[in-house]
Amino acid sequence: MTPILTIENLQVEFSTPFGAVHAIRGIDFSLARGDILGLVGETGCGKSVTGRSIMRLLDENAKVSAGRILFDGMDLLQLTDTEMRRIRGNRIAMIFQDPATSLNPLFTIGEQIKDVLRAHRGSGRGGAKALAIELLADVGLPDPAQMMSVYPHQLSGGQQQRAMIALSLAAEPDVIIADEPTTALDVTIQAQILDLLRRLQRERSISVIFITHDLGIVAETCQQVVVLYAGRVAEKGAVETILARPQHPYTRGLLAALPRPGSRGNDLRVIRGNVPSGFERIVGCAFAPRCDYVMDICRAQNPAFSVIDSTHHSACHLHEMPANG
Amino acid sequence: MTAITFLLRRLSLSVFVFIGVLILTFFVSRVIPGNPAALYAGARPRPEQVEAIKVKLGLDKPLHEQFLVYVSDLLDGDLGESYHSRRSINTDLSIFLPATLELVIAAVFIALLVGIPIGVLAGAYPKSAFDYATRLVAIAGVSVPSFWLALIAQFIFFSSLGWLPLGGRISRDASLFYPIAAQTGFYLVDAAVSSNWDAFFDALHHLILPALVLSAYPLGVAIRMTQASMIEALAENYITSARAAGLSQRVILFKLALKNAIMPALTVVGLSFAYSITGAFLVETIFSWPGVGKYVTEAVLNVDFPVIIAVTLVVTVVYILVNLAVDLLQALLDPRVRLG
Ligand SMILES: Nc1ncnc2c1ncn2[C@@H]1O[C@H](COP(=O)(O)OP(=O)(O)OP(=O)(O)O)[C@@H](O)[C@H]1O
Numbered sequence: 271m272t273p274i275l276t277i278e279n280l281q282v283e284f285s286t287p288f289g290a291v292h293a294i295r296g297i298d299f300s301l302a303r304g305d306i307l308g309l310v311g312e313t314g315c316g317k318s319v320t321g322r323s324i325m326r327l328l329d330e331n332a333k334v335s336a337g338r339i340l341f342d343g344m345d346l347l348q349l350t351d352t353e354m355r356r357i358r359g360n361r362i363a364m365i366f367q368d369p370a371t372s373l374n375p376l377f378t379i380g381e382q383i384k385d386v387l388r389a390h391r392g393s394g395r396g397g398a399k400a401l402a403i404e405l406l407a408d409v410g411l412p413d414p415a416q417m418m419s420v421y422p423h424q425l426s427g428g429q430q431q432r433a434m435i436a437l438s439l440a441a442e443p444d445v446i447i448a449d450e451p452t453t454a455l456d457v458t459i460q461a462q463i464l465d466l467l468r469r470l471q472r473e474r475s476i477s478v479i480f481i482t483h484d485l486g487i488v489a490e491t492c493q494q495v496v497v498l499y500a501g502r503v504a505e506k507g508a509v510e511t512i513l514a515r516p517q518h519p520y521t522r523g524l525l526a527a528l529p530r531p532g533s534r535g536n537d538l539r540v541i542r543g544n545v546p547s548g549f550e551r552i553v554g555c556a557f558a559p560r561c562d563y564v565m566d567i568c569r570a571q572n573p574a575f576s577v578i579d580s581t582h583h584s585a586c587h588l589h590e591m592p593a594n595g
Numbered sequence: 596m597t598a599i600t601f602l603l604r605r606l607s608l609s610v611f612v613f614i615g616v617l618i619l620t621f622f623v624s625r626v627i628p629g630n631p632a633a634l635y636a637g638a639r640p641r642p643e644q645v646e647a648i649k650v651k652l653g654l655d656k657p658l659h660e661q662f663l664v665y666v667s668d669l670l671d672g673d674l675g676e677s678y679h680s681r682r683s684i685n686t687d688l689s690i691f692l693p694a695t696l697e698l699v700i701a702a703v704f705i706a707l708l709v710g711i712p713i714g715v716l717a718g719a720y721p722k723s724a725f726d727y728a729t730r731l732v733a734i735a736g737v738s739v740p741s742f743w744l745a746l747i748a749q750f751i752f753f754s755s756l757g758w759l760p761l762g763g764r765i766s767r768d769a770s771l772f773y774p775i776a777a778q779t780g781f782y783l784v785d786a787a788v789s790s791n792w793d794a795f796f797d798a799l800h801h802l803i804l805p806a807l808v809l810s811a812y813p814l815g816v817a818i819r820m821t822q823a824s825m826i827e828a829l830a831e832n833y834i835t836s837a838r839a840a841g842l843s844q845r846v847i848l849f850k851l852a853l854k855n856a857i858m859p860a861l862t863v864v865g866l867s868f869a870y871s872i873t874g875a876f877l878v879e880t881i882f883s884w885p886g887v888g889k890y891v892t893e894a895v896l897n898v899d900f901p902v903i904i905a906v907t908l909v910v911t912v913v914y915i916l917v918n919l920a921v922d923l924l925q926a927l928l929d930p931r932v933r934l935g
């Protein structure tokens with residue numbers, strides 16, 4: 271089956287008064303139909319920029335300097351603004367980190383859902399209200415009929431995110447990009463929202479790109495994972511294999527830095543050094559300056575992907591060494 | 596709290612503001628040097644005439660008694676009589692106030708109806724040619740003196756093109772052949788309710804130029820305020836999520852962002868409305884518009900205190916009402932604003 275969404279050699283840079291910021295330095299991955307794909311990495315590695323590139327919602331100073339984003343046989347980067355508007359919300363929807371500021375404070379939840387329905391389902395549909403109530407019920411909001419006339423500030427954080435999810439589902443999209451949808455919430459609420467997302471994804475067979483820096487969430491939620499480092503893909507593949515047998519030294523470092531049950535705080539291993547800044551031109555492997563296994567070639571040449579197995583790829587020169595097999 | 600109780604509470608608070616203004620203007624006007632009785636008596640009065648008038652007007656009594664008399668007249672709805680013309684101020688204002696209100700309301704409507712959409716688009720497309728053109732218009736509207744604008748407008752639309760009349764509220768022909776039955780004093784309203792369409796369009800014709808000239812300042816303000824708050828609103832997360840939901844640019848700008856951005860413009864234009872009641876006198880003079888501005892300017896030049904106090908009180912009431920309307924509107928637009 272062809273993937274529903276494929277990103278090929280995407281490169282994004284921002285022009286700033288201090289020079290160009292290379293936010294995405296060429297990434298490739300694809301999202302299989304019905305999968306949840308986790309996009310992980312440290313802060314600033316380009317997760318949100320990737321999501322916004324797909325939606326074509328980058329800031330004004332951004333430029334996609336190379337690449338293709340293939341969706342349903344089209345390259346999204348080539349669409350006109352009007353064509354792209356019909357994709358947004360309708361075919362690909364997005365959920366954001368902070369539900370409190372992502373909902374419009376001056377409109378009721380019902381009005382905001384109806385706006386989405388009107389935009390994609392045409393106006394004059396008498397069923398809009400019934401449909402909206404149904405959605406609110408489906409995302410687990412209590413008393414959905416009454417929720418229609420409630421304003422965002424009258425809801426709790428978790429309820430706001432449920433309302434956001436209802437909004438994103440309104441036009442029945444094929445793909446949802448969820449950018450850290452639980453980061454702003456309490457831990458117990460986080461679990462509920464994750465459950466909800468998993469259930470809706472299953473019931474409606476939606477494909478999801480789940481942006482997070484929490485590998486624990488990836489383990490529970492995703493089938494595929496893409497590990498980003500400094501605007502490049504370090505490692506990607508099925509979640510079980512990558513979490514069980516990480517190949518890239520960066521992924522290993524990330525996993526070692528995870529708190530484990532029973533471990534003390536000082537058992538945590540932190541990766542030494544810093545992420546390269548977006549202003550730097552990177553020659554060789556982006557992770558080389560921080561890597562325990564660094565070799566001469568790492569500083570000279572950007573590693574290509576090695577196929578670990580058919581679903582597991584890692585970009586590291588170590589895999590090319592005969593000794594490492 | 597409901598809108599009604601909110602209104603009542605705010606109105607009762609406003610009574611104190613009104614009383615404060617009343618006390619202040621009354622006593623300041625009595626303390627300022629001058630001889631009102633001599634003014635009242637006309638040219639070259641004899642001293643005993645002036646004394647007689649002082650007694651007649653109660654000016655010989657102590658200040659607090661004069662004040663009580665004034666207040667009790669006020670409570671009867673009587674604003675007194677002009678020392679200069681000896682006419683009843685109530686009668687004068689019943690002519691001048693509607694004339695001014697009609698003019699100022701028209702100007703404010705033009706400013707909002709034209710200025711807000713322009714501000715929305717200028718805020719949506721910053722640094723575009725439209726944005727720069729708009730800035731020019733806004734700055735000109737705020738900074739070009741109104742008398743100069745008025746003269747230019749008369750030159751173009753009366754002298755050169757002959758499209759619009761030079762001044763006045765209605766032409767002599769219309770007032771002779773289609774007299775407007777006075778009810779509210781608003782010509783447009785009075786003509787419309789009596790289906791006197793000839794007079795209606797004649798009055799409208801006369802209203803256009805002065806209203807346009809008077810709208811220049813609030814128009815510039817409305818454009819700049821709307822533009823600035825649109826830029827702010829458009830940077831909010833809820834706009835990004837609206838774009839991500841595929842909503843049209845029209846809905847995003849004129850519904851979702853504008854509702855968040857409209858209040859500053861409404862507030863400032865509301866205040867300029869109250870200011871224009873007396874501030875329009877240059878425009879009123881140039882267009883021979885029989886309004887409050889002209890009326891109170893003459894009163895000031897003649898040191899005609901009863902008129903000055905009366906107009907001050909009227910303007911105070913307008914300020915109070917405008918502020919109330921702005922607060923109410925804000926509460927209507929924003930569910931987070933609690934009435935109270
Ligand atoms: N408008 C912009 N102008 C300049 N640089 C930008 C802009 N937006 C993003 N960047 C840069 O792009 C890089 C990637 O940012 P991005 O928001 O994708 O990070 P992220 O992986 O989502 O991080 P986080 O986990 O903190 O959300 C960062 O270095 C950031 O500074």
Ligand SMILES: [Mg+2]
Pocket residue numbers: 317318319449
């Ligand atoms: Mg991010």
